[in-house]
Amino acid sequence: MNRYKYLFTSTKGLILTAISLIAIVTAIFNTLSGPMVEWGIRDITVKLLGMDLNPEERAGRIIMLYHTIAMAVVAIEVYMMTSIIPMRKHEQRNINMLVTIGYMTAMVFGLGFAYWGHNFTFHGLFLVGQSLVFFAGVMLAVALNPWKKEYYVTDKDFAHFKSGMDMERMAFFVMVVAMLISAGFGAVTGSFWSNGHETFLAEDLIRNPHKTHLQKSIIGHLHIMLTLIAVAITLVVGRWLKFKGIFHKIAMPFMIVGTIVIAGGVWSVVWTHMAHTFIYIGSVGVMLAAFMLVIFSWKKLIHDNSIELGYENPNIFQKLKALLSDPIKFGPTWQMVFMNFTVSGIGIFMAIKLEKIFRVWPAREERITLTGHWHILAALIATIIIMYYVDIVGLKGKVRKWFGWILIIGSDFAFASMTIFSMKKLFIPQDVAQQKLVNTTMLLTDFGLGAILVSLAIFLGWKLFDLFQADGLWKKEAEHAELDVERTSDPVLNIKRDNEFNTEGGEK
Amino acid sequence: MRKLIFLFIVAFAFASCSEEVIVNPEIKEVDTGVNPDEWVKVPAGEFFYNMHAHVDTIANDYEIMITDVTNKQYAKFMNEAVAKGVIKIDGDSIKGHHDGDKFDGYLHEWEIPAGEYLLMPFGEPGSHIKLVDGKFVVDKGFDNHPVVMVTWFGAKAYADFYGYRLPFEKEWAKAARGTDKRAYPWGDEIDGSYTNYGSSRNAIQKLLGGNIARTTPVGYFNGNKYEDFQTKDNRSPYGLYDMAGNVWQWVGDDYPDVHYRYMRGGSFTNYEYNLFVWARNSAGPDFYSINIGFRCARDVKEEAAPVVNDTTAVSDTIVIEIEEKINE
Known part of the structure; x- marks a missing residue:
């Protein structure tokens, strides 16, 4: 190749x-x-x-x-x-x-x-x-069709319906369909561009009491697309970390229903003021599903790494060491937890205290908090993707640990600092006294982001260098084309026809 | 080593977050040569409004101050108004009467009934007007800086007292932009020599002796050279200074279904996109901050002040622009 x-x-x-x-x-x-x-x-x-x-x-x-x-x-x-x-x-x-x-x-x-x-x-x-x-x-939605019998679960440890239908596949399917419909909300509005619809940034409309249907449609579109991207990466990470068992069985129904409710809620924002109620309910479902993944993966990491580290009956500190011994696998779920402090938690806090705090501040301050929280969510998703890719290419040893911790610590410092910066009036109400906080948070943000970007640049530089090698790692990656995961179903086993499916790289 | 790095970062973060208040009560006095008592006339007529540059119209000529209201002007107002009993000192603040807003009961709207409202706190860090022996005085060097820490009620009280009013958003926008589609009052380019904004503070702090971001004297950016700092003239087409940067400016509109009041122009704390002539900010009418001030407008009287700029060329421009738009 x-x-x-x-x-x-x-x-x-x-x-x-x-x-x-x-x-x-x-x-x-x-x-x-x-x-x-x-x-x-x-x-x-x-x-x-x-x-x-x-x-x-x-x-x-x-x-x-x-x-x-x-x-x-x-x-x-x-x-x-x-x-x-x-x-x-x-x-x-x-x-x-x-x-x-x-x-x-x-x-x-x-x-x-x-x-x-x-x-x-x-x-x-x-x-x-x-x-x-x-x-x-x-085409992806068609390929994911969960009703096809060859994709029914082959291992009953994975969440499934009574018929054997794969619930995780259903969760992926629901997410993709929701994303397609949500894309329509942006596309339809976009088609009115210069024909009744004008370009705007959602954060500039936050205090407009009257928004047009097209403006509401765009506001819904941008929120749900990012949410669904987050749902998708959560499901992908679950597969990467071999999510199964009782936690998987609890998580998947929550994920399916949560995704449907949250998407429906966001779409309804065009027509009703009640949309946020649906969004909150849907969010609880999705977040509970992610929480199950966190519990499962942390238990698994502690168990697997304790064996690797030679702990027979690990005490609390040894368990902690085992949990943190592989930052690349600990990182994604940790970022999901951290996300609650910098994105979901902030969103809920803002909603509760909107009248008493955030709508008292100038719009430009509220705007910073709003744009900050979704930039942070997008960037957290990016760090999770990078962590998975680093695992895919098989980064090992100390480099893996350094890279993982730089990603985690750098991003968390940066995003925590950004969150504090965006809500500085909460901590220091007097504007004139905020300068030191502004300077510090900005410095920490730059420090954190800088560390991540430099690490990523080095990593990509190494990949580029590898591409120039005749017998580089890229060749091995090309030969083992598929991602190495435990799949929820085995169509080869289900319909006894080999060589037709994308299963060659994975564990059976 | 890792522990040391961690401890260093934590210690640094805590040390940096201390709540030290820098009040900076005295700075260098700077004479800009600009008279804050001067007004200019803005003619009625069409102009391009907001980001999408829709053609809009203002029905009547109006006059507007060429600079923001200064600390000196506001202190004078407070001394006169307190003496006349129009406003009153209440503890550490000045309060005045507001007739109340029409309440529509809309989602998120607050009711603002008639009553006594905060015009300005004094003695708070960031305020440069102090009450000394029963008189309002201005911190040394801040006489010709724009008044800040003034609420919308405070801005309106000043305007009412002298028979002026706050400019409406559209009036403000036309005064800032003239009749073409420029992004800033002086044109389409911006850098630290045009105005006092987020990206220019270092040079200005050095000149004024302050060690945190703050205001510049009104009309400071007029093409003069201050020591080795060469400013560019930031006047709008009608001759108004500081219509972008320095401090946000309250405008007079009270829109239905909201209690907010709006601000225009951006400030010394903001990045450039907040300084576009269409950029907007809002807060409750009782909100005040170190980067919010105002200027006044008034209807044209027969003996109106002379117009500073010749607007004939501008009028020609708009005719061409509108024709082009129609042709499109």
């Missing part, structure tokens, strides 16, 4: 390609805002790349940038899903191909339109790219 095939057709290579493209886009466009402006770096980027940054079009540019990154993240999740969920090889191949062409087209032409003049052919191709990603999603 050559490098091209590895990068553009194998699951591991496709994930690497998408992570690298996101890293490049982030590295470039990160220089256009925040302190980079003060340091004059934005001017260098703009001049060097010949960008056209019309202030009036800032909101539109940001929206397109978010979309291009989101498409690539969705693609990564799709690659992971098509590998870890049993399906036919041709389905996997077609879905991966379509989503790859889709996100790349959306990324290249979306950014081209937004930042380098306004060639409307580029805008059209941006839409084509997104449409391809959408159709890949439709």
Whole structure:
């Protein structure tokens, strides 16, 4: 297999390609805002790349940038899903191909339109790219059809219906269908662009008492898409960490019902003020499912690592050591727990104290908290994806530990600092006294994010170096195309037809 | 080693979060040569409103202050108004009467009935007006800085006292933007020599002697050179200074279904996107902060002050712009 095939057709290579493209886009466009402006770096980027940054079009540019990154993240999740969920090889191949062409087209032409003049052919191709990603999603939903008997669970330790239907597959299916419908809320509104709908950033409308249906539709769209991306990565992580048994059986019904209720709630925001009630109920379901995964995985990590470390009857400290001995596997679920302090917890606190605290502050302060919490959720999801990828490529030993802890500590310091910064008025009501807190939180944020980005750059640099080796690790990754997981069902066993499914790399 | 790094970070975080209040009561006095008592006339007519640049119209000519209201002006107002019994000192604050807002009972709307409301706290860190021997005085060096820590009620009380009013959002926007589609009052570019905002504070702190971000004198960015700091002229097409940066400015609108009052212009704490002529902020009318001030408007009288800028060219521009829009 050559490098091209590895990068553009194998699951591991496709994930690497998408992570690298996101890293490049982030590295470039990160220089256009925040302190980079003060340091004059934005001017260098703009001049060097010949960008056209019309202030009036800032909101539109940001929206397109978010979309291009989101498409690539969705693609990564799709690659992971098509590998870890049993399906036919041709389905996997077609879905991966379509989503790859889709996100790349959306990324290249979306950014081209937004930042380098306004060639409307580029805008059209941006839409084509997104449409391809959408159709890949439709194909994924068809491939995930949980009613197909060959995909019924083969191990009763996995959550299943009485008939044997795989509940985890159903959870994936529900998530994908919800995402397709939710994408429609954005697409339909987008089709009214310049025809009754105008570009806006949701955070600029927070205090408008009257929003149009189209504006509400977009606000719902952006919230539910990120939520569903989080649901998807939770399910993927569950498979990676061999989620099964009683906790799996408790979690999956919660995940299925939670996803349906939360999505329905968000869609209903267009028509009713009651939407938040549904969203809270749905969130509880999804969060309980994630909580089950956390309990399961921590118990498993303690058990497995205690054996590895030679503890027969580990005491509390030895258990803790066992839990923390592999940061790459501990990290994803820890980030889910941490997410409650910086995202869900903040969201609930804001909702409860909206009138008494947040709506007393100036809108620009409330805006920082709002944009902060969803940026943090997006970034936490990114760290989880990176951790899984690091495990996929088999990073071992001290490098694995250092990389894992830098990711965890760096991101948690950064996001905790951002959370404190965004709510600074809560801790220090006097504006004039906030400067030290602002300086400290900003410094810690930069320190944390800097550590992550440098580590990621080194990691990707190593992968790039490896690609130039004739007999590099990439070759082994290409040969073992599928992600190594314990699948919930074995279609080969169910219908006795081999070589048709994506099961060769996984444990049976 | 790892423990040491961890301890260092924790110690650093705790040490940095101490609640030390820097009041910075005295700074260098700077004469900008700009007269804060000056007004300009903005003519009635069409202009491009907000981010999407919709053509909007203002029916009547109006006048607006070329700078924000200064500490000196506000202290004078408080001394005069207290003497006349229009406003009153209540503990550590100044209060005044507000007739109340029309309450629509809409979701999240607060009822604001008639009553006595906070105009400005004094003696709070960040405020540069103090009560000394029964008189309001301004901290040294801050006379010609924009008044801050003033609530919307406080801004309105000042305007009412002198027979002015707060500009409506549309009036503010036209005064800031003129009749073309610029993003900032002076054009489409921004850097630290145009105005006092989040990305320019270091240079300004050095000049004024302050060690935290704060206001600059009104009209400071007028093309003058202060020591080795060369400013650019940040006047809007009608000749208003500081319509972007320095302090947010309360505007007069009381919209239905909300209790909020709105602010325009961005401040010294904000990044540039908050300084766009269409950027908006809001808070309750009793909110005050170190980065919120105001300026006043008034209806045109026959003996109105002379217009600072010739607007003929601007009027020509809008005709062309509107024609282009229609053609599109």
